[in-house]
Amino acid sequence: MLRDITLGQYYQTESVIHRLDPRVKLAGTLLYIISLFLFENIAGYIVAALFLALVIGLSHVPFKFMVRGMKAILFLLLITVLFNLFLTPGEALVSLWKLTITREGLHNAVFMALRLCYLIIGSSVMTLTTTPxxxxxxxxxxxxxxxxxxxxxxxxxxxxxxxxxxxxxxxxxxxxxxxxxxxxxxxxxxxxxxxxxxxxxxxxxxxxxxxxxxxxxxxxxxxxxxxxxxxxxxxMKPLVYRRRDRLAYLCILLYLGCKATVGILL
Amino acid sequence: MKLPRQERNKMALTVEHVSYIYDPDAPLSHKALDDISLTIPEGQFIGVIGHTGSGKSTLMQHLNGLVKATSGHIYYGGRDIDARDYDKKELRSKVGLVFQYPEHQLFEVDVFSDVCFGPKNLGLERGEVERRAREALAKVGVPEELYDQSPFDLSGGQKRRVAIAGVLAMQPEILILDEPTAGLDPKGRREILDQIRQLQTQTHITILLVSHSMDDVAEYVDRIIVMNGGKIVYDDIPRKIFKCYRELEKMGLGAPQVTYILHTLKENGLPVDTDITTIQEAADSIMQALDSFRITGP
Structure with a gap:
């Protein structure tokens, strides 16, 4: 019961992501979260999803451990979706009694939910692959x-x-x-x-x-x-940047570039 | 107090093929209990011995329904304790479990109210609750002048007595003590163990004494269950168990010091009885052997 809290729980295994310098992972997670809030469009979310999938694949942590962290915010997620769905003014799609679902509301609800999921999974990757x-x-x-x-x-x-x-x-x-x-x-x-x-x-x-x-x-x-x-x-073990850490920074920059390009062009 | 045979069977606690797996999803899951079967008849004083991590504490938590077995069944009074309609609360009042370092569970403002916590939870009347608390405190030897003191001001040994009384006050039929002497000095250890033995001889309550020290249990119990790696390796009367002391050593347990002394004496030519488990018997046996030496001469 109390052990379902994944946030801040380390998953022991061997992978590139585990070996990365924690500074890279911290900066990467922060940049990733910021990137989620910039350039909103479908293509942008696909890029973000692909990047996340790549990192999860490299981390060798079973996907179900990431989802476990989601349980804790399920309630928050639900409220966010419902509020966005019903309380966004705009062009009406469906009207039920006093509640109206608008096109903008649906759009907001879906993207907000996706964003929250990515955010939680993204930070779970960091905590699952890095010891406290x-x-x-x-x-x-x-x-x-x-x-x-x-x-x-x-x-x-x-x-x-x-x-x-x-x-x-x-x-x-x-x-x-x-x-x-x-x-x-x-x-x-x-x-x-x-x-x-x-x-x-x-x-x-x-x-x-x-x-x-x-x-x-x-x-x-x-x-x-x-x-x-x-x-x-x-x-005893001072943190030193190695080649893989520089490469990781490059990957993060590349991702940001991709996301920005897709966000601006499409 | 002798009960008819049928009645006795009803009282016994029976464990059948119980296995337990910790956290089956985790990367490092392991079997804490592996196909355990045993019966506990009424009135027996049993020692459960095992190394740290042998599964003894886990098994004890199964016996009063705190942990549910991954597979297998446990019967108390002939009924499956994991059945949906089984009243777990009643089971816990019948099978009292005193945890390791039980003084860490004390919380009330004074000793007496802390001991009242258990019987009060059983929904008893105030008078009955207090009567039971008094009785339990007397049984473990806590003097009356301590009743109004804060449990946190007591000494380690006294705290532990109060905590044990907290479980005894529920008047269980089976009392499980998980390492009741852990962290006490030799004097405190002896006192607690003597008190437990006294309790057993006076009330004929069934007692399971969990320990990793053979010296703790050898002198007191009728039967020893040895656990290793989640399995029961030996289950017999003490003197038979200590015959296998070489195997016990391999599990990191060993036999009581008396056994070693007697074996060494015998190897060096003194005809003593090596099956003895208590210090008094050993002393008698050595004196006897020495006497026979004196008569025949070396």
Whole structure:
């Protein structure tokens, strides 16, 4: 139940995409998302789909794992489609009672849905092929220029990597405490909203206590190893751009070029 | 308390060909349980031994319906616990499961209300709930002056007792304890184990004691189930199990230290009984052997 959240879950396998520098993947995902919002037309969406399909093919991650991430936004997707479908003014296609579906509405709904799907799948590809640690490493190095503006890049990256690292641990912990309380006759599934909220207390109190305990232990362990922030800290495996990373950048540029050309010409 | 044969059969927990696969879709899925079959008669004190990851905890979670078997059936009182009309809540009150590090589940403001949580969930009256809580706390040896304290202020051993009482207060017929001594010092370990044995001899409740340490269970239990790689490898009385101590070592388990001492003594010419499992028996056997030496002379 809790494990259905794909976003931020790494799929272990061997592929070119897995080996790419995280900075490439971060920049690529960002550019891809931006490209989705520029040059709206059918040909443009086909180009975007082809590019996505190519990357998914190269990543060796089964497609169903990408779709799993979609489940979480199904509701959002539905609302977006419905609102666009019924609330866009324009030339009427079908009229049902007070609701009217317009040509523009249909157009918007379809494209908005496609865009959201591409967006989620696109970012899932990144998180499925990059370990959280790699991701924050990439972020830390990629955002280093911001240090100039006194942004605590290292600290933010460290906070993020700890938070990401703790997600599976806390999920497991939740699962365990939940089972322990169910074994004592707790009921998390029935009753009205207030009753259910009350039923969460035996779950949340132990969970918070354990989270604080873990945070304390971690802080102690970091201090014991002389952690004192990012100043002068070196890495065991520093990020270095290789040939495949340059090639990947080239591919992304090529895609952007294609998308722009198609968007302008057609 | 002796029950007629038919009644006893009704009470037994039966596991038939149960397999369980973790996360079948994941790239690294594996069989946590592989075709497990066993019966648990009423009143037995059973030790379940296995290395970390042998599937013992997973099996225990099947027994009270927390985890559903991928294939196979579990019967409690002759009825399939996965049947649609089976009341899981009632099953959980009959098969009490104390998790590893049970003190992590404490949440109430004081010890007494935490122990009341279980019986209260059974929908019992207030008076009955409190009576059961008192009884359970007494059974695990928590003194009354601690009842009003916050469970978080107690020592590790006391927290664990309170947590065990929380399950006992539901008055289960089968009590499963998953590594009840994990993380305790030797004194705390002994105390908890002695308390569990006392509980068993006084109430004749069926107990499954899960552990990875042979020393923990050897002295106490009637029967040992050894698990390895999701399968049951041995299921017998302790002295027969420890005869295979070489095989047990290969699974990373080994026999109790008594067994090793006795075997070494015998190899060096002292005629002791190597099938013994408790320290007291071993001491007697060694004294006897030494006496016979003294009479005949070396």
């Amino acid at each position: 640690n790699h991701l924050t490493d990439g972020m830390e190095k990629g955002l280093r220029p911001l240090k100039f503006f006194r942004v605590p890049v290292h600290e933010v990256a460290m906070i993020m990597s700890i938070a990401l690292r703790f997600i599976p641990i806390l999920l497991e912990e939740t699962d365990k405490i939940m089972k322990a309380q169910i074994a004592r006759g707790a009921d998390f599934e029935s009753g009205n909203l207030i009753k259910r909220a009350k039923a969460m207390v035996p779950l949340l109190v132990p969970l918070f206590i354990s989270a604080f305990r873990r945070a304390n232990d971690l802080a102690m362990a970091m201090e014991a190893r002389c952690y004192h922030g990012g100043e002068g800290r070196t890495k």
